[in-house]
Amino acid sequence: MSDTHQQSIGYVRDSMLPETAPPMGETGAVKWMRANLFSSVANGALTLAAIIALYYLLSGVMPWLLNGIWDAPSIRACREILNDNVGGCFAVLTERWNQLLFGFKYPSEIYWRPTLAFVLLFVAIAPVLFRKVFPAQMLWFSGLYPFIAYYLIWGGSILIPVFALLGFVVGYLVYSRYVAQSFAAGFFGGILAALVFWYVTGFIPVQGILALEIVPSRDMGGFMLNLILGTVCVSLSIPFGIALALGRQSDMPIIKWICIVFIEFIRGVPLITLLFVANVVLAYFLPPGTNFDLILRVIIMITMFASAYIAEVIRGGLAALPNGQYEAGDSLGLDYAQKMRLIILPQALKISIPGIVNVAVGLFKDTTLVSVISMFDLVGMIRGPILASTEWNGVYWELLGFAALLFFVVCYGISQYSQWLERQLQTDHR
């Protein structure tokens, strides 16, 4: 007997063959296409249909995009240059660029102010969005930003935003002085102190001190108006939404019912009717002779609208927390405000982030509705002054496509950010 097989079997290979490449059909692009595009007859048909649809779409759009005219004074000049070829007349975008962004009444020599405010918006928002990347000191600037932006966009004396800011500071000082006794005393004391401060400073004449040229609200327009309405209303509606959600969860029946009625009423009616209220009805409910401007009325209404929706999202977050969290807070001897601030809300808000971002995106899209009550936001500018002008009457696709693209970029960016944030905040281990 031998310990090798050489005697018993005629031939045995005693060295490994070199690895050969897999067959052509099982590698690379071919394999990928077979698995992903033509795995069955039905799938192949579907792929072909998709390719044909894609071809028609691209063959229609690409020449229009690539042959586009970017420099012409009017649509007739555009058509002359095109000479019956297919092509877009994007000259309207370059010629009316400022109108699309700032509206048609904002003084052109001070376009740098909203532009600067827009750039600073990124500086202010970056430390809020990416906490780990930017130093925490930058949050101070984020806190100051609303006042800076107001000063830049609306102009007027610098004392108005300064006093507004000081009111918050006074309120905070009072709050931190009394919060040790009870949260309610600190909270309401702070609000009261701020209100008193604003009321008193209202008597101080501020005209002309370090003043920028005043731009009235009715001169705002274009995409700037959408951005103002979107950012202001979203940031205002989050605290209101939290308050409403807590109120709806409260075990005090009167407060609970006030919140329920408010939320269900707002959620039950379309935003347009609320904008109508801001436009024509709200004036009846204000003291005779008062006349505050349309933008402010619209901001109030959109904020109410958004806070009702955000309240429902946060309520979902509160309900999703296990009961043990509430009981743990109670067993530590925390009072209601401490329990909410330290235990419940941080977790509930984390759960509600995707929902809040959804509401924010929806709200930003809904700011286009103000064009219905004859405010000249981006859509209002396109449908009103630009399409009605003799030079650009008939340039629909370029303008509407531009508006759609702007909104798409912003909204898609926000939703991608929210998905990223969700992954960052995921603390459960999978």
Next chain:
Amino acid sequence: MTTLSDPPSGSFRLSMLVNDRRYRSYTFQFIALVIVIALFGYLGSNLVANLRAAGLNISYGFLGESSNYDINQTLIDYSSRSTHWRAAMVGVLNTLLVAFLACITATIIGVIAGVLRLSPNWLVRKLMAGYVEAFRNVPVLIWIIIIFTVMTAVMPAPSAFRGETPEATMLFGAIAFTNRGLYLPGPIWGPGSLIVGLVFLASIIGVFAYRRYAKKLLYDTGRLLPMGWPSAAILILPTLLVYFILGRPITLEYPELAGFNFQGGIQILGSLIALWWALAIYTGAFIAENVRAGILSVSKGQAEAAASLGMRPRRIMNLVVLPQALRVIIPPLISNYLNITKNSSLAIAVGYMDVTGTLGGITLNQTGRAIESILLLMAFYLAISLAISGLMNIYNNSVSLKER
């Protein structure tokens, strides 16, 4: 001896309203109530003062007055001599019409797109993702305006259909897309068409009866009857039979060019089409995401368990996966329907006469009754919303998992 659990002795002191947790909630509620009442009182007194200054009053008498304006698309009889109330009703029906059409279309689009997003086909998956993202992230108002522009600026005028070699031709010789709207053949109900309708209704009931019988047979004896073709046969055959026996009482009227416009058939305005399709494709993108989430929410083990019991793929889908997925899909689906109804108020941007356009638009501007009109308008939308969310609560309770 006293213990910690003894209630504090002594009578009620005023400071307990602030410091004692048992009474503090009353204080808060009282303050909240006072603030709300004061707010409403303030707004109300302002309203009264403003109305007096303007010489107005709150009255709904204008609803009975003649409206003096025309509406281009009506489902019920209406003329400019009808009352404002009648105009509002026309608007309500138009709102419901466009909401109904858009809901059905959005569901079909959404279900198809949602299922295709899970397809093993890479290209189709990516295309559907593109559709969903493109339509979710652009305001619906822009989509409405884009489709409205297609309907009014791109479509040929009726005069283009004229002449020996017309620039535009009718689809199948029956459907005309013009910049004044879409012209479709309309049915003419001849004598005897009532019987055909009744037979059709009866056959719908017959289908349900057959399915119930088949189910009972399956449970009692285990015999499986075919479902698909008998149902279709019961639905169609009797109606067709009666239709031909009675000598074809229902005929189609085709739109014809007459003068400057098409006559006959059904005209669907471009504004209705724009609103309907914009709402449908916009909301369809949201529904697609709901459908995808619903199907993904059913864990793979469910389908595998069913397969290991020997069920066939279609039955796994129908009996195991879908019933569980629907529990996740239906609630957001219904809130999407609600959104369609509310977004249909954007009709005012393209001039479709829904209730916002009649009651909140022309009636408001003609009579100056802003408060009354907008209150009625809000009440209408609120009633629809509350009704639908009430139904949804009933549904949710009936399908929610019964735990503990």
